[in-house]
Amino acid sequence: MTKKPSEKSSGASKDPTRRRKVASGAGVPSAVAAKARPTTSDMVSVSLVVNNVHHSLALDPRTTLLDLLREHLDLTGTKKGCDQGQCGACTVLVDGRRINSCLTFAAMYDGAQITTIEGLARNGALHPLQQAFIDHDAFQCGYCTPGQICSAVGLLAEGRAKTADEIRELMSGNICRCGAYTNIVAAIQQAMGQS
Amino acid sequence: MAIYLRPASLKAALSTLAQASGKGRSAHPLTVLAGGTDIYPTRAGKQAWLESFPRDFLDITQIPQLRGIRRDGRAILIGAATTWTDIVAARLPPAFDALKQAALQIGGLQIQNRGTLGGNIVNASPAADGVPPLLALDAEVDIASVRGERSVPLASFIRGNRQTGLARDELVVAIRLPGHRASSRSLFLKLGARSHLVISIVSVAMLLDQGADGTIADIRITVGAASAVPTRLAALEAELRGERLDASLIERVTPGLFSVLTPLDDVRASSHYRRAAARILVRRALANFMEPQVEEVAA
Numbered sequence: 001m002t003k004k005p006s007e008k009s010s011g012a013s014k015d016p017t018r019r020r021k022v023a024s025g026a027g028v029p030s031a032v033a034a035k036a037r038p039t040t041s042d043m044v045s046v047s048l049v050v051n052n053v054h055h056s057l058a059l060d061p062r063t064t065l066l067d068l069l070r071e072h073l074d075l076t077g078t079k080k081g082c083d084q085g086q087c088g089a090c091t092v093l094v095d096g097r098r099i100n101s102c103l104t105f106a107a108m109y110d111g112a113q114i115t116t117i118e119g120l121a122r123n124g125a126l127h128p129l130q131q132a133f134i135d136h137d138a139f140q141c142g143y144c145t146p147g148q149i150c151s152a153v154g155l156l157a158e159g160r161a162k163t164a165d166e167i168r169e170l171m172s173g174n175i176c177r178c179g180a181y182t183n184i185v186a187a188i189q190q191a192m193g194q195s
Numbered sequence: 196m197a198i199y200l201r202p203a204s205l206k207a208a209l210s211t212l213a214q215a216s217g218k219g220r221s222a223h224p225l226t227v228l229a230g231g232t233d234i235y236p237t238r239a240g241k242q243a244w245l246e247s248f249p250r251d252f253l254d255i256t257q258i259p260q261l262r263g264i265r266r267d268g269r270a271i272l273i274g275a276a277t278t279w280t281d282i283v284a285a286r287l288p289p290a291f292d293a294l295k296q297a298a299l300q301i302g303g304l305q306i307q308n309r310g311t312l313g314g315n316i317v318n319a320s321p322a323a324d325g326v327p328p329l330l331a332l333d334a335e336v337d338i339a340s341v342r343g344e345r346s347v348p349l350a351s352f353i354r355g356n357r358q359t360g361l362a363r364d365e366l367v368v369a370i371r372l373p374g375h376r377a378s379s380r381s382l383f384l385k386l387g388a389r390s391h392l393v394i395s396i397v398s399v400a401m402l403l404d405q406g407a408d409g410t411i412a413d414i415r416i417t418v419g420a421a422s423a424v425p426t427r428l429a430a431l432e433a434e435l436r437g438e439r440l441d442a443s444l445i446e447r448v449t450p451g452l453f454s455v456l457t458p459l460d461d462v463r464a465s466s467h468y469r470r471a472a473a474r475i476l477v478r479r480a481l482a483n484f485m486e487p488q489v490e491e492v493a494a
Binding site for chain 1: 197198199201228230231232235236239240250252254256280302303304305306308309390391392
């Protein structure tokens with residue numbers, strides 16, 4: 001599959017994963033269509049910063065933030081699990097807050113700062129939570145792990161969780177089907193002690 | 196092709212809605228988008244079964260006046276695009292505790308950071324956790340269109356399962372909570388298959404105002420997910436109003452007072468179970484407002 005290099009800003013038009021239709025504009029009120037800021041008749045332009053790298057893209061407006069990351073920017077660390085906001089595998093940080101990237105249009109984040117699992121390490125050193133997940137063996141298959149770690153980064157920033165029970169409650173948006181919860185909580189507690 | 200609009204002002208949003216919902220050639224249905232946390236699962240489900248789904252969206256998240264909580268005289272106004280996280284973080288009187296407790300049990304944190312109060316109402320799910328606390332607060336819905344503004348009680352705004360009284364050119368601007376006594380307390384209890392990230396089997400919101408003499412001056416009890424629309428238990432409220440708040444009241448919460456509920460049989464629970472669970476949650480909520488030593492009667 002051909003993927004578009006992230007530094008280009010040519011948009012999604014060549015992406016074979018995107019369904020294309022001929023954009024005739026039929027049935028669309030012209031004044032409404034004009035406000036959509038299309039770059040071609042069906043695209044919207046989006047500028048955002050992902051892991052400190054600026055991207056300007058032309059996207060089908062229905063592209064989810066998750067698909068933007070995975071299909072357009074080749075950042076496949078963020079996982080697609082349920083694709084309906086129930087599993088948390090797609091968790092990323094938008095302006096420091098954790099959200100499900102599967103439940104939003106990328107176009108809603110024009111101007112936003114996005115952090116994914118690929119953006120957590122600094123100068124080759126793992127983020128304390130990444131290291132803690134390794135130290136505590138806080139995963140089995142690893143599929144939910146990027147979402148778990150991004151969610152935990154959000155949790156630490158929120159500062160509401162103090163006890164193990166509070167960590168469990170506030171991590172309830174992330175499901176681990178292998179059942180590594182005990183070690184996930186231990187890893188977060190370790191990172192919490194360092195922050 | 197798909198349309199995505201993100202107006203920066205309410206005026207622009209309303210004129211766009213008016214144009215899109217007009218008659219004739221310019222008509223083109225637009226789905227109003229805020230948090231997206233209900234729109235996306237719906238879309239994914241329809242897509243999987245090759246059904247049509249909305250593709251043209253009006254994103255209202257860039258309109259500053261739609262987000263945030265402010266006072267309007269004695270009333271408190273919560274902007275339609277205010278998130279659950281915003282509500283949890285806000286300083287609000289104890290009468291709003293039920294709403295905050297509901298906010299903390301909607302999805303996980305990722306959902307709470309995006310989902311909005313206005314969306315919860317307009318989506319009009321029978322299991323919407325935001326609705327029972329708002330009904331207990333006598334919430335009204337502020338609605339705007341190019342034709343003007345209007346305000347309707349939430350109880351009549353939601354007309355059925357996924358049905359509201361919102362016209363196609365109208366936008367919910369805010370949820371208006373009329374003034375409440377500082378002494379009013381409130382509580383939200385939710386029963387799900389587990390404690391978090393589940394759709395409610397039954398939920399109960401209770402608002403209680405106790406007089407200086409210990410009697411119940413005012414009580415509102417709302418049950419969610421047990422009818423097409425979350426429902427106030429007026430007969431039970433009347434039964435309890437004026438009574439002393441003590442353990443004997445628990446026995447007054449009898450099954451007959453729940454006959455107004457019309458719970459469904461579905462994958463989450465049977466109708467019979469929902470009706471029984473509603474009664475238990477109401478008893479627990481009452482016990483919660485009593486002195487600690489009587490809490491065990493609610494078990």
